[in-house]
Amino acid sequence: MIGPSGVGVSPGDALLVGRLREGDGSAFDEAIAALYAPMLGVARGYVRSRSLAEEVVQEAWVAMLEGLDRFEGRSTLRTWGMRIVANIARDRAVREARSIPFSAFEADGDERSVEPERFHRVDEPYPDGWRSFPRDWRTLPEAQLLGRETLDVVAQAIAELPESQRVVVTLRDVHGYGSEEVCEVLDISPGNQRVLLHRARARIRNRLERHFDG
Amino acid sequence: MSGYTCREVVELVTEYLEGAMTPEERTALELHLHYCDGCATFVDQIRQTAALAGGLPEERISDETREALLAAFDELRRE
Numbered sequence: 001m002i003g004p005s006g007v008g009v010s011p012g013d014a015l016l017v018g019r020l021r022e023g024d025g026s027a028f029d030e031a032i033a034a035l036y037a038p039m040l041g042v043a044r045g046y047v048r049s050r051s052l053a054e055e056v057v058q059e060a061w062v063a064m065l066e067g068l069d070r071f072e073g074r075s076t077l078r079t080w081g082m083r084i085v086a087n088i089a090r091d092r093a094v095r096e097a098r099s100i101p102f103s104a105f106e107a108d109g110d111e112r113s114v115e116p117e118r119f120h121r122v123d124e125p126y127p128d129g130w131r132s133f134p135r136d137w138r139t140l141p142e143a144q145l146l147g148r149e150t151l152d153v154v155a156q157a158i159a160e161l162p163e164s165q166r167v168v169v170t171l172r173d174v175h176g177y178g179s180e181e182v183c184e185v186l187d188i189s190p191g192n193q194r195v196l197l198h199r200a201r202a203r204i205r206n207r208l209e210r211h212f213d214g
Numbered sequence: 215m216s217g218y219t220c221r222e223v224v225e226l227v228t229e230y231l232e233g234a235m236t237p238e239e240r241t242a243l244e245l246h247l248h249y250c251d252g253c254a255t256f257v258d259q260i261r262q263t264a265a266l267a268g269g270l271p272e273e274r275i276s277d278e279t280r281e282a283l284l285a286a287f288d289e290l291r292r293e
Contacts, residue, residue: 020287021290023287023288023290028283028284028287032275032280032283036273036275036279036283037272037273037275040273041273054276054279057279057283058279058282058283058286061283061286061287062286065286065287065290066290112225113224113225113227114221114224114256116221119219119220119221127219128219128220128221128222129219129220129221129250129252130220130250130252130253133251133252133255134252134255134256134259135255136255136258137255137258137259137262138258145262146266146269150266151266151269151270151271154263154266154267154270155270158267158270169267172264173263173264173267173268174267174268174270176268179232190234191234194228194229194232194234197228197232198225198227198228198229201227201228201260201263201264202224202260204263204266204267205259205260205263208259208263208266209259
């Protein structure tokens with residue numbers, strides 16, 4: 001199978017696609033294990049409720065299965081599947097109207113990573129330098145740094161992010177996708193992707209800082 | 215080459231970690247980090263934040279959703 005762009009399907013993808021088309025049950029389990037959580041993450045970037053996001057994933061899954069014959073390997077099976085989810089979720093978001101407009105993916109405005117009060121004013125000594133340094137988390141006991149409570153803080157902070165930031169940080173940091181793949185799935189520029197990722201990380205960091213500093 | 219202030223550095227960390235800076239910008243930023251413990255710690259905190267997000271447990275599929283996806287898959291098999 002060679003796509004029009006001349007890029008072939010990777011051997012691993014070709015095998016999985018073949019097994020899915022044959023209805024191999026273990027291929028179903030493999031695909032769900034690899035794709036379900038990130039698919040849900042993408043869907044939740046566009047529609048607000050978990051139940052609506054699950055509906056989107058179901059619709060996307062059916063579209064993927066029906067489209068397997070047309071899968072040409074111009075991207076990986078994973079990227080292709082994520083793009084299908086993103087497209088369906090976007091349509092759904094427009095129909096629901098209460099969901100975010102797609103323009104919200106444009107990183108705009110002035111969002112500070114750290115509160116301005118943390119820095120000296122320009123009329124003070126050390127203008128725009130730290131008033132007091134952030135705490136070195138490497139000095140925290142490992143049980144505290146990596147404990148359940150800390151992960152709960154991270155999960156809660158991610159849940160409360162604006163959708164566009166949440167979907168980017170979910171794919172990049174939670175699921176470990178590369179920046180190029182995220183840009184391709186979400187149809188955003190590399191620069192925009194970095195801004196959204198940074199804002200997301202900064203917001204989560206702020207929550208962690210409040211948690212650790214009590 | 216003018217240096218960055220701490221307030222500027224905290225906005226540039228992901229650009230830096232992603233390798234998206236020009237060599238000149240990168241050098242200026244690294245010079246700042248070399249002399250500024252506060253910003254070096256901030257960069258480390260952003261790294262740790264990303265790592266902690268990577269350690270979250272995967273969202274589990276609900277039984278209903280799994281059933282629905284499996285039903286769609288079985289239907290495809292019958293065609």
